[in-house]
Amino acid sequence: AQTVTQSQPEMSVQEAETVTLSCTYDTSESNYYLFWYKQPPSRQMILVIRQEAYKQQNATENRFSVNFQKAAKSFSLKISDSQLGDTAMYFCAFMKHGFQGAQKLVFGQGTRLTINP
Amino acid sequence: DSGVTQTPKHLITATGQRVTLRCSPRSGDLSVYWYQQSLDQGLQFLIQYYNGEERAKGNILERFSAQQFPDLHSELNLSSLELGDSALYFCASSVGIGGTQPQHFGDGTRLSIL
Numbered sequence: 462a463q464t465v466t467q468s469q470p471e472m473s474v475q476e477a478e479t480v481t482l483s484c485t486y487d488t489s490e491s492n493y494y495l496f497w498y499k500q501p502p503s504r505q506m507i508l509v510i511r512q513e514a515y516k517q518q519n520a521t522e523n524r525f526s527v528n529f530q531k532a533a534k535s536f537s538l539k540i541s542d543s544q545l546g547d548t549a550m551y552f553c554a555f556m557k558h559g560f561q562g563a564q565k566l567v568f569g570q571g572t573r574l575t576i577n578p
Numbered sequence: 579d580s581g582v583t584q585t586p587k588h589l590i591t592a593t594g595q596r597v598t599l600r601c602s603p604r605s606g607d608l609s610v611y612w613y614q615q616s617l618d619q620g621l622q623f624l625i626q627y628y629n630g631e632e633r634a635k636g637n638i639l640e641r642f643s644a645q646q647f648p649d650l651h652s653e654l655n656l657s658s659l660e661l662g663d664s665a666l667y668f669c670a671s672s673v674g675i676g677g678t679q680p681q682h683f684g685d686g687t688r689l690s691i692l
Binding site for chain 2: 494496498503504505506507508511552558560564565566567568569570571
C-alpha cells in the first residue's frame with residue numbers, strides 16, 4: 462500500500478516570501494502521479510500542480526513549482542512570492558498509474574500554511 | 579469553479595437516520611470518486627464508479643452505498659448514521675481511468691450528526 466507523509470503540520474511565512482512544503486511517499490510502483498491540492502478556509506479542494514513520475518522535469522505552474530526526487534521518494538512544493546490568498550491547508554497526494562484497481566488518491570495529513578501580511 | 583456539483587452543501591441529522599448525497603460530475607467526465615474528510619482519519623477514498631459501474635472500493639463502511647446513474651450523476655447513501663460519520667464528503671470526477679487526467683473536486687457536503 463502507498464503512504465504519503467507530510468512532516469510539517471503547520472508553517473507560517475510573511476507575504477512575498479518563498480516557502481517550501483515537504484512531502485515524502487512510499488510505493489513499489491514505478492509509474493505514478495503526484496499532486497498538490499490546496500484547501501482554503503472555504504473547504505474547496507483545488508488542484509495546484511501535478512507531476513508525472515516518468516517525467517524528469519519538475520512541474521511548474523506560475524508561482525508554484527515542485528522538486529521531484531524519484532529515488533528519494535520526495536515531492537516538495539515551492540511557493541514563490543507568497544500571497545495572502547495562498548493561506549490554506551495543502552495536501553500532497555499520490556495516485557498510481559494504470560487501469561487495474563482503483564485510481565484513488567492517497568493523501569498526506571496536510572500542512573496548514575499561513576501567509577502573514 | 580471545478581464543474582463538479584455537490585448537493586446539499588450542509589446536512590444536519592440525527593443518529594440512526596439515513597441521508598443521500600448527490601454529485602454531478604464535470605461535463606464529459608465518466609469517472610466519479612467519493613472521499614471522506616474527517617479530523618481523525620484525514621482524507622480517505624471511499625468508492626469509484628466508471629461509466630455506471632462500480633470500479634473499486636476503499637474504506638467504505640457496509641452502512642454506506644453508492645451508485646452512478648445513466649446520466650453519470652452519482653449518489654452516496656449513508657444509513658444508520660453514527661456520530662463518527664460526521665465529516666466532509668467530497669465527490670471528484672475525471673475523464674477516464676488510469677490517472678492520465680487529474681481528479682477535480684466538488685465543494686463537498688458537510689454532514690453533521692447530532
